[in-house]
Amino acid sequence: MTERPLLTKELNAKTFREYYYLKEELIEFCRQEYLQTTGGKIELTDRIAHYLDTGERLYVKKESTRSYDVGFLTLDTYIEPNFVCTQTHREFFKCVIGNKFSFNVLFQNWLKENSGKTYREAVAAYHRIQEDKKYNRTEISKQFEYNTYIRDFFDDNPGKSLRHAIACWQYKRNIPGHNRYERSDLDAINN
Incomplete structure (x- = not known):
């Protein structure tokens, strides 16, 4: 299994997008690189990918809403x-x-x-x-990959425990590619 790379400015955007990073990790990277830390996980991911490709720091001005x-x-x-x-x-x-x-x-x-x-x-x-x-x-909204994965895991494996689901999720998020449940993820608990 390929180890998930550390999130550093030396990483390219394509490789970055192939792996799962927690929102807290994304925010920490943004702080270290003086990138804006606001927004959801999808916005943070897009901002970081742009920075890794171009070196440009994007800033999104939030529209002021009358309170x-x-x-x-x-x-x-x-x-x-x-x-x-x-x-x-x-x-x-x-x-x-x-x-x-x-x-x-x-x-x-x-x-x-x-x-x-x-x-x-x-x-x-x-x-x-x-x-x-x-x-x-x-x-389940797109940014909640973990919740979607766990739901899909239990749909396919009703007799398995949450501990099994989490073990498969941890395996999945550390390999390149998408983070959707696949039956082959069960290898993480079967081996």
Whole structure:
């Protein structure tokens, strides 16, 4: 098995993209090379690859979004434009829905796409989303390679343990190529 190379500025972008690096490793590299550390894993990967190919440091200027002081929330308050999850929102939803409340991606997206509707409608949407999650498989975003891998592993190997899945994942992320589950990854636990 080929060892995963250290992430250094001597690495070329093609080789860099063939291996899996944790977001923390990407951020640390960015700090060392004075690259912008903001954004998700995909943005960081693209920024680093560009730097490794060209030596150019890309800077993305975040668009300023007008922040609204939401004040006191009620069920009849309207969802503000440019919705941002705040502690005020979290406390409101925990009070109305209960301590089990959490901002999941689907609900955050619903809130961002439905400004002008009421928080009463948001609470109803939250309950619908939670109910749908019981019966329908949620889509895992592209940047969550580990979660996708583990789900696919268990789809193919229902009798295996999480320890087996993690061992296969660790094997997979240290070899060049994609990070999607393949049955041949089981070699990591069979040998």
